[in-house]
Amino acid sequence: MHRALCWLLAAFLALAAPAAFAADLEPLVRGLGAGNYADTEKALAKLAETGDPAAVPVIEALQAGDLYVRKPDGAVVVAKRSGNGYALTDPVTGAPIGEADRNAVEKIKVNNALRRTMSAALGALTLMSPNAGVRWQAAEAVFKSRDANALEALDAALAKETDEGVKRAMTQARASVVLGSSAPDGDKLAAVEVLKDRGDQDALALLNGAAGNGSEAVKAAAGKAVAAVESRLALWGAAQNLWYGLSLGSVLLLAAIGLAVTFGVMGVINMAHGEMVMIGAYATFLVQEGFRAWAPGLFDFSILVALPVAFLVSGAVGVVIERSVIRWLYGRPLETLLATWGLSLALQQAVRSLFGPTNREVGAPSWMSGAFQLGGLTITYGRLWIVVFAFLVFGALLVALRRTWFGLSIRAVTQNRNMASAMGIRTARVDALTFGLGSGIAGLAGVALSQIDNVSPNLGQGYIIDSFMVVVFGGVGNLWGTLVGALALGSVNKFLEPYAGAVLGKILVLIFIILFIQRRPRGLFALKGRAVEA
Amino acid sequence: MLQSGLKSGRSFVAAAGLALGLAAGFAGPASAQDTIKVGILHSLSGTMAISETTLKDVMLMLIDEQNKKGGVLGKKLEPVVVDPASNWPLFAEKARELITKDKVAAVFGCWTSVSRKSVLPVFEELNGLLFYPVQYEGEESSRNVFYTGAAPNQQAIPAVDYLMEKESVKRWVLAGTDYVYPRTTNKILEAYLKSKGVKDEDIKINYTPFGHSDWQNIVADIKKFGSAGKKTAVVSTINGDANVPFYKELGNQGVKAQDIPVVAFSVGEEELAGIDTKPLVGHLAAWNYFQSVDTPENADFIKKWKAFTKNDKRVTNDPMEAHYIGFNMWVKAVEKAGTTDSSAVIDSLIGVAVPNLTGGYSAMLPNHHITKPVLIGEVQENGQFETVSKTPGLVPGDEWSDYLADSKDLISDWRAPMSCGNFNVKTGKCGGKGS
Numbered sequence: 001m002h003r004a005l006c007w008l009l010a011a012f013l014a015l016a017a018p019a020a021f022a023a024d025l026e027p028l029v030r031g032l033g034a035g036n037y038a039d040t041e042k043a044l045a046k047l048a049e050t051g052d053p054a055a056v057p058v059i060e061a062l063q064a065g066d067l068y069v070r071k072p073d074g075a076v077v078v079a080k081r082s083g084n085g086y087a088l089t090d091p092v093t094g095a096p097i098g099e100a101d102r103n104a105v106e107k108i109k110v111n112n113a114l115r116r117t118m119s120a121a122l123g124a125l126t127l128m129s130p131n132a133g134v135r136w137q138a139a140e141a142v143f144k145s146r147d148a149n150a151l152e153a154l155d156a157a158l159a160k161e162t163d164e165g166v167k168r169a170m171t172q173a174r175a176s177v178v179l180g181s182s183a184p185d186g187d188k189l190a191a192v193e194v195l196k197d198r199g200d201q202d203a204l205a206l207l208n209g210a211a212g213n214g215s216e217a218v219k220a221a222a223g224k225a226v227a228a229v230e231s232r233l234a235l236w237g238a239a240q241n242l243w244y245g246l247s248l249g250s251v252l253l254l255a256a257i258g259l260a261v262t263f264g265v266m267g268v269i270n271m272a273h274g275e276m277v278m279i280g281a282y283a284t285f286l287v288q289e290g291f292r293a294w295a296p297g298l299f300d301f302s303i304l305v306a307l308p309v310a311f312l313v314s315g316a317v318g319v320v321i322e323r324s325v326i327r328w329l330y331g332r333p334l335e336t337l338l339a340t341w342g343l344s345l346a347l348q349q350a351v352r353s354l355f356g357p358t359n360r361e362v363g364a365p366s367w368m369s370g371a372f373q374l375g376g377l378t379i380t381y382g383r384l385w386i387v388v389f390a391f392l393v394f395g396a397l398l399v400a401l402r403r404t405w406f407g408l409s410i411r412a413v414t415q416n417r418n419m420a421s422a423m424g425i426r427t428a429r430v431d432a433l434t435f436g437l438g439s440g441i442a443g444l445a446g447v448a449l450s451q452i453d454n455v456s457p458n459l460g461q462g463y464i465i466d467s468f469m470v471v472v473f474g475g476v477g478n479l480w481g482t483l484v485g486a487l488a489l490g491s492v493n494k495f496l497e498p499y500a501g502a503v504l505g506k507i508l509v510l511i512f513i514i515l516f517i518q519r520r521p522r523g524l525f526a527l528k529g530r531a532v533e534a
Numbered sequence: 535m536l537q538s539g540l541k542s543g544r545s546f547v548a549a550a551g552l553a554l555g556l557a558a559g560f561a562g563p564a565s566a567q568d569t570i571k572v573g574i575l576h577s578l579s580g581t582m583a584i585s586e587t588t589l590k591d592v593m594l595m596l597i598d599e600q601n602k603k604g605g606v607l608g609k610k611l612e613p614v615v616v617d618p619a620s621n622w623p624l625f626a627e628k629a630r631e632l633i634t635k636d637k638v639a640a641v642f643g644c645w646t647s648v649s650r651k652s653v654l655p656v657f658e659e660l661n662g663l664l665f666y667p668v669q670y671e672g673e674e675s676s677r678n679v680f681y682t683g684a685a686p687n688q689q690a691i692p693a694v695d696y697l698m699e700k701e702s703v704k705r706w707v708l709a710g711t712d713y714v715y716p717r718t719t720n721k722i723l724e725a726y727l728k729s730k731g732v733k734d735e736d737i738k739i740n741y742t743p744f745g746h747s748d749w750q751n752i753v754a755d756i757k758k759f760g761s762a763g764k765k766t767a768v769v770s771t772i773n774g775d776a777n778v779p780f781y782k783e784l785g786n787q788g789v790k791a792q793d794i795p796v797v798a799f800s801v802g803e804e805e806l807a808g809i810d811t812k813p814l815v816g817h818l819a820a821w822n823y824f825q826s827v828d829t830p831e832n833a834d835f836i837k838k839w840k841a842f843t844k845n846d847k848r849v850t851n852d853p854m855e856a857h858y859i860g861f862n863m864w865v866k867a868v869e870k871a872g873t874t875d876s877s878a879v880i881d882s883l884i885g886v887a888v889p890n891l892t893g894g895y896s897a898m899l900p901n902h903h904i905t906k907p908v909l910i911g912e913v914q915e916n917g918q919f920e921t922v923s924k925t926p927g928l929v930p931g932d933e934w935s936d937y938l939a940d941s942k943d944l945i946s947d948w949r950a951p952m953s954c955g956n957f958n959v960k961t962g963k964c965g966g967k968g969s
Contacts, residue, residue: 111816112791205763244750247748248750345579357583359584361809454778462747497751506743
C-alpha cells in the first residue's frame with residue numbers, strides 16, 4: 001500500500017516538475033509579445049538567462065515565425081494554420097489550447113537584431129543536447145555570438161563532451177568568448193592559438209579585432225596569428241579562384257556547346273541560339289509548376305524530368321526553325337544573321353506575351369542548394385552539379401558525333417554534301433536533325449542556367465555574345481576547341497576580376513580575343529585540310 | 535490583263551488605306567474634343583520590359599478608375615500607350631510623337647535615368663509634362679518634369695542611417711551596376727559616410743556590368759571584406775536582372791542577414807517574385823512604400839490591382855505608388871487650373887497634396903519633388919517586406935545633394951519670380967551645374 005503510494009507520488013512529481021518550470025517561464029514568455037523589437041529582445045534575453053531547456057521550443061517557434069499574441073488576453077501562443085483560422089498550442093508545454101480566428105492573433109515580428117539574439121540564446125541553451133549535430137551548431141552559434149554568459153554552460157558542456165569534432169568547435173567557441181572578455185592575458189594567448197588553428201575567415205575577423213586592442217602581448221600574438229591565417233587564406237584564395245574559373249567556364253561551355261553544333265559544324269550564324277536556352281529554362285519552369293501542383297513531395301526530381309523535356313522542346317523548336325527559315329538561307333550568312341536575329345526578337349516577345357515580362361521562379365532542389373567546405377574552399381552544390389553536368393553533356397555530344405550513325409551522317413554532310421547525298425544520306429533531314437540537336441543542347445543549358453540566373457525573356461541575350469566568343473576563340477568546327485576556349489575564358493575572366501573589377505575585366509577579355517583573332521583567325525584549334533576551303 | 539488586274543488590286547488597297555487614314559483623321563479631332571489624352575511612355579519590350587510593363591498596367595488602371603468617377607473637367611481620359619522598347623533614343627522619338635502628334639496633356643513614363651535624360655530636352659523644347667516615378671540619383675531639376683520617386687535623401691541616406699544606428703555597421707561595401715544612378719548615389723553615400731567619420735579603408739566600392747550573372751568571387755570578396763573584425767553591411771544599387779543571380783549566390787554561400795546585411799535600393803516585391811526568399815530573410819530594402827503596409831488605402835489599392843490584372847498573385851511596388859501619387863496630383867492640378875494647358879498645370883501642381891498609400895499625404899514641392907515617408911523593410915519568407923523602421927514624419931525630396939561639393943550650394947524653386955532649377959545661394963545667381 002505504502003509502496004503504491006510512493007510510486008504514485010513519484011509519478012506525480014515527475015509530471016509536476018516541468019509544469020513548475022513552465023509556471024516560472026510563463027511571465028517571461030508573455031513578455032515576448034510586449035509590442036516593439038526592443039522589449040521583445042529584453043524578454044528574450046531574460047528567457048535565455050534562465051538556462052532552462054524548456055525555453056528552447058519557445059525560441060525555436062519564434063525563430064520559425066510561429067509565435068503569436070492572442071489579442072483578447074495578450075497570451076503568447078504557438079499558432080499553426082489550419083483551415084481558415086489557426087490551431088493554437090501552448091509554447092512551453094506544447095499542449096493544444098483551442099483555435100483562433102485569423103484576426104484574433106497577431107504575429108510577433110522579428111528583425112535582424114532579434115534573430116542574432118535568438119541564435120545566441122539557442123546556442124547557449126542547446127549545448128547539452130543529446131544530438132551531436134545540434135551541439136555542434138550550438139557551439140558555432142556561441143562562436144558567433146561571443147556571449148560571455150554562455151561561458152559557464154560551455155565549460156560544463158566541454159567537460160562532458162566525447163565527440164572530437166564537437167569538442168573542437170566548443171574549444172573554438174570558448175576561445176572566441178574569452179578573447180572578447182576581460183580574461184587574463186594567459187587565457188587570451190591560448191585563445192589566439194586556438195583561433196589560429198581554426199584559420200578561417202571567421203577566426204580572422206576575431207583575431208583582427210584582438211590585434212586592435214588589449215595588452216601588448218595579446219596584440220602581438222594576435223598580429224602574428226593574423227599574418228599566419230592570412231597567408232594560409234591567400235593560398236586557398238588562389239585555389240578558390242581556380243574553382244570559380246572552372247565554374248564560369250562550365251557555364252560558358254554549356255551555353256556555347258549547342259552553338260558549336262549549329263554554328264561550328266553547320267556554319268549557320270544562329271542569333272536565336274540564346275532563345276533556345278531561354279526556352280529550355282521556361283520548360284524547366286513549366287515542369288516545376290507541374291510538380292508543385294501534382295507531386296510536391298517529388299519536387300527534388302523535377303530538374304531531372306525537366307532535362308529531357310527541355311531537350312525535346314528546344315530541339316523541336318530548332319527543327320521547325322530550320323525547316324521554315326534557315327534551309328532557304330544556306331550559304332547566305334548575312335541573310336541568316338538577320339533572319340535569326342529577327343527570330344530571336346520574335347521568340348522573346350512571344351514568351352513575354354505568354355508568360356509575362358517578369359521573372360519566373362525556378363526552385364533549386366535540396367541537393368542543389370547550399371555549400372560545403374573543402375579545406376579552405378567554399379563550394380556551392382549548385383555550381384558543382386553544373387560543372388559535372390557540362391562535362392557530361394560535352395562527353396555525350398562527342399560520343400554522339402564520333403560513334404553513332406547519326407554522327408557519321410552529320411560529319412559526312414558537312415564535309416561533302418554532294419557525296420553524302422550520292423551515298424544515299426537524306427541531307428535535308430540530317431540538316432534539320434543537326435540543327436535540332438544543337439538547339440536541344442541549348443535547351444539543356446537552359447535547365448542548368450535556370451538554377452543560377454533569371455528565368456525571364458531576356459535570359460538568352462546575356463549568353464549569345466559569350467557563346468559566339470567561345471566558339472570563335474576555340475576554333476570553329478572543333479568541339480575540343482570549344483571546351484578549351486570556354487574553360488580558358490572562364491579562368492582568365494575570374495583571375496582578372498579581383499584585380500581589374502568586373503567591368504574592366506570583361507573589356508580586357510574582349511581586347512584579348514580581338515588581338516588573338518588577329519593573330520590566329522581560325523581560333524585555337526583550327527581545322528586543317530580540304531574541309532576548310534569548302 | 536493580269537498585270538493591270540494586279541495594279542488595280544494594289545490601287546484598291548491604297549485607296550482603302552487612304553480612306554481609313556482620312557476617316558481616322560476626321561475622327562481624331564472630333565474625339566479629342568471629348569477626351570483628354572494621357573501618354574504612357576514605358577518599355578513593353580526589351581530588357582526594361584520586366585519592370586516597366588507593370589507601370590503601364592497601373593496607369594491604365596488609374597485612368598480607368600478616374601473615368602468611372604467621371605473623368606477630369608467633365609471629359610473622359612484616353613490613354614495613349616507607346617512602346618519605346620528599352621531603346622534610349624527611341625524614348626525621345628516616342629516622347630516627341632506623343633506631344634506633337636497625339637497632343638497628350640501629360641506623359642507618365644521612363645524608368646532608367648538614361649531614358650529620362652534622353653527625353654528631357656524634348657519635354658523642355660515642346661513644353662510637355664512628364665511624371666517620372668522611379669527612385670533616382672538627383673542632381674537634376676527641370677520645369678517640365680515632376681519627380682514622384684525618391685531622391686537620394688529619401689532612400690539612400692535614411693537606409694545608411696538605419697544601419698549605422700540599429701545594426702552599428704562600421705564597414706561598408708557599396709555595390710552597384712555600372713551606370714549613372716549607382717555611380718552618383720555611391721558618390722553621395724561615400725561623401726556622407728566620410729562626413730560621419732568612416733575611414734577610407736572601411737569603404738569598398740564595386741561596379742558590375744548590366745546583367746552580370748556570375749557573382750561567385752564578388753560575394754566571396756564581400757565575405758572577406760566582412761572579416762576585418764568590424765560589423766559590415768552591403769549597400770546595393772545593383773539594378774535589374776543582375777539581382778536574381780546575386781541573391782541566389784548570397785543564399786548559396788550562406789551570407790546571412792544577421793552577419794552581413796544587404797540593403798538594396800532597386801529590389802522590390804516584383805524583383806523578389808523570381809527568387810526563393812527563404813535564405814534571404816532579413817536582408818533589407820529601403821523604399822517609400824511596401825505592399826505589406828497595413829492601411830485601408832493600400833488594401834483598397836491592392837484589391838483593385840488584383841481585380842484589374844485578374845491575377846491574384848500580382849504584387850504591388852514602390853514605383854506603382856509613385857504613379858498613383860503623381861496621377862492623382864495631376865488630376866487635382868488640372869481641376870485646380872481648369873485647363874490641361876501644360877504651363878497652367880505646371881504652375882498649379884506646386885503645393886498640391888494627395889493621399890499616399892502609407893497613411894499620409896504627399897505634397898508637391900517647389901523643386902518638383904514630393905514629400906514621402908521612408909520605410910526600411912526586411913525580406914520575409916513569403917517574398918514580402920516587413921517594415922522595421924519608418925521615419926516619423928515626411929521627408930521632402932532634395933534634388934541637389936548637400937554632400938557633393940559642386941551641388942551643395944544649389945537649390946531649385948520653380949515658382950515665380952525665381953523659377954530656376956539650379957539657383958546658387960552663394961553667388962545669388964541662377965545657373966550652375968546642370969544648366
